Amino acid sequence: MTPPEPPGEPPSGGVPRTTSETLPPPVSGPTTASGPVRSKTATLFAADGSGRQFLRRWGFPLFLVLVLFVGRKVLLPFVFAGLIAYILAPVVRRMSERKDGTRRMPRGLAIIICYLVFIAMVTGFMFLLVPRLSSDVARIGQEAPGLYKKANEEWTPQMARWLETRFPSLAGVKTVPEEPAIVQDVPLPPGTAFTMTPLPDGRFALQLAPNGVDIKPLPEGAYHISANQTAPEPLVLEDKLRAFVKKGMIGLQSKLDDLVRLGQSLLTAFIRGIFLFFFTLMIGAFILIDMEKVHSFLRSMFPQNVRADYDVIIAGIDRGLSGVIRGQLVICLINGILTYLGMLIFGVKYSLILAVVAALLTLIPIFGSILSSIPIVLVALVSGDAGIDIARGLAIGLWIIGIHFIEANVLNPKIIGTAAKIHPVLVIFSLFFGEHTYGLVGALLAVPVLSAIQVVFMFLYRKTWKQGPGGRGETGPLPRTQTPTTPLAPTRS
Numbered sequence: 001m002t003p004p005e006p007p008g009e010p011p012s013g014g015v016p017r018t019t020s021e022t023l024p025p026p027v028s029g030p031t032t033a034s035g036p037v038r039s040k041t042a043t044l045f046a047a048d049g050s051g052r053q054f055l056r057r058w059g060f061p062l063f064l065v066l067v068l069f070v071g072r073k074v075l076l077p078f079v080f081a082g083l084i085a086y087i088l089a090p091v092v093r094r095m096s097e098r099k100d101g102t103r104r105m106p107r108g109l110a111i112i113i114c115y116l117v118f119i120a121m122v123t124g125f126m127f128l129l130v131p132r133l134s135s136d137v138a139r140i141g142q143e144a145p146g147l148y149k150k151a152n153e154e155w156t157p158q159m160a161r162w163l164e165t166r167f168p169s170l171a172g173v174k175t176v177p178e179e180p181a182i183v184q185d186v187p188l189p190p191g192t193a194f195t196m197t198p199l200p201d202g203r204f205a206l207q208l209a210p211n212g213v214d215i216k217p218l219p220e221g222a223y224h225i226s227a228n229q230t231a232p233e234p235l236v237l238e239d240k241l242r243a244f245v246k247k248g249m250i251g252l253q254s255k256l257d258d259l260v261r262l263g264q265s266l267l268t269a270f271i272r273g274i275f276l277f278f279f280t281l282m283i284g285a286f287i288l289i290d291m292e293k294v295h296s297f298l299r300s301m302f303p304q305n306v307r308a309d310y311d312v313i314i315a316g317i318d319r320g321l322s323g324v325i326r327g328q329l330v331i332c333l334i335n336g337i338l339t340y341l342g343m344l345i346f347g348v349k350y351s352l353i354l355a356v357v358a359a360l361l362t363l364i365p366i367f368g369s370i371l372s373s374i375p376i377v378l379v380a381l382v383s384g385d386a387g388i389d390i391a392r393g394l395a396i397g398l399w400i401i402g403i404h405f406i407e408a409n410v411l412n413p414k415i416i417g418t419a420a421k422i423h424p425v426l427v428i429f430s431l432f433f434g435e436h437t438y439g440l441v442g443a444l445l446a447v448p449v450l451s452a453i454q455v456v457f458m459f460l461y462r463k464t465w466k467q468g469p470g471g472r473g474e475t476g477p478l479p480r481t482q483t484p485t486t487p488l489a490p491t492r493s
Contacts, residue, residue: 020420020488030374038342060110060301071148076441077276077279077280077283078283079289079445080280080284081280081281081283081284082284082287083325084280084281084284085284085287085288085291085323086325087325087326087329088111088114088118088284088288089288089291091110091114092107092111092114092288095110095113095114096109096110105290107289108289111285111288111289115281115285119281129352129356132352133352133353133356133485136350136353137353138350139349139350156242156380158388159388194465233452258282281480287350295314299311303369309459309463312459313456313459315457316455316458316459317452317456319449320451320452320454320455321451321452323448324448324451325448327412328362329363330411331362331407331411331412332359332360332362332363333359334407334411335358335362335403335407336355336356336358336359336362337355337405338403339355339358339359339372339376339400339403340352341357342396342399342400342403343355343376343380343396343398345394346380346392346396347383348379348380348383348390348392348396349379349383351377354375354376354379355373356373358372358373358376363444364431364443364444365427365447366424366427366428366431367431369404372395373400376396376400377393377396377397377400378393380392380393380395380396381393422450422451422454423449426450426454427446427447430446430447430449430450431447432444432448433447434445434449
């Protein structure tokens with residue numbers, strides 16, 4: 001009987017033996033009846049590399065999100081610098097490159113020219129519009145006392161009569177005119193609650209106390225009459241409106257100290273804003289110079305097998321933001337010009353400052369148009385010389401409605417298009433969330449951020465649930481093609 005030969009060694013006949021059995025690799029560490037016990041680390045970084053693959057795929061995005069969250073309080077200049085670079089990127093690209101891809105001028109020179117034009121436009125705006133805006137503000141301060149007097153003496157009675165005519169239930173109970181009431185054959189005892197004057201014809205003129213009388217029944221069946229010590233609450237609608245206006249002016253005067261402190265704060269904020277303005281321009285210039293390198297670096301941080309998905313997402317974000325940011329800026333300018341022309345036509349006071357406010361508030365979807373329309377209509381109502389001008393207010397209101405109709409049905413489809421199709425409910429939610437989190441700046445940036453989030457979500461939805469792995473969406477902000485036609489277009493590696 002011969003001993004068994006070891007696996008892999010040829011038998012005595014010299015022919016190698018083939019076997020399907022393989023010895024398991026040596027295992028170190030604790031074992032059980034079912035096999036070796038693997039630690040969590042060994043499971044995460046298993047032989048298939050799933051844990052390592054997860055870190056390679058999502059490590060940099062998660063790290064980037066963490067950095068953004070930790071440094072969110074100092075991100076504002078960098079965010080605006082990125083917006084400036086994004087807005088100027090197509091202009092810089094067309095100035096520095098031809099359609100065939102050849103170089104027309106150095107990219108740095110194109111950036112310098114764009115910045116010079118941009119600074120010249122801002123400077124021209126400051127020299128042309130700021131003095132006019134300052135004069136409008138000073139005019140408002142000078143006319144405020146006269147407006148209060150006119151509102152108290154002219155507009156309040158007119159509005160009260162107009163309301164009483166159309167809504168009689170608002171008129172209330174009017175006080176009796178201060179004329180003597182005539183009574184006959186009434187033996188009245190003398191007292192302080194009223195006065196009696198005999199008339200030549202034998203009657204008596206009865207005049208009550210200024211604040212009226214108070215009549216109370218007594219146990220023996222008589223009545224106690226005395227003068228009322230407190231003045232009755234004014235029940236006339238005109239008096240109520242007058243008291244409301246007076247109360248508002250008293251409250252305004254009590255805030256003068258706060259206005260002085262506000263002016264000091266505005267001066268400090270203006271100086272700080274000038275510094276941040278040039279600091280933001282400098283950061284934006286660096287981003288414009290190295291935009292392709294920055295994009296290539298960000299793309300290289302993702303694994304090779306997901307870069308195609310990265311290209312699709314970036315192209316979709318660029319397509320959505322081009323409509324939300326660039327298109328909204330154009331619509332903002334058109335809205336401000338049309339509003340200014342309408343107020344000039346109908347003779348509305350403070351037209352320039354109201355047009356600038358309307359143009360800026362247009363950047364806030366839905367609520368911006370409403371907030372800008374209210375002060376324009378109110379100023380139009382008091383812009384006449386003969387009291388409240390209802391016709392002027394209605395005319396400018398119809399003009400603003402026409403502007404918003406053109407914006408919704410002509411400008412938005414042509415300029416913004418359907419690239420950033422966002423449901424109004426999501427827009428309202430993003431506005432409230434952005435304003436609650438970061439104030440006015442958060443409200444301005446809410447819709448662009450929502451557009452980018454929507455692109456990523458729709459891509460993951462179509463890729464994971466709708467079409468399976470490797471699926472591609474074709475509708476909405478995600479394009480099918482990956483041709484580099486945008487300033488954020490990816491570079492193949």
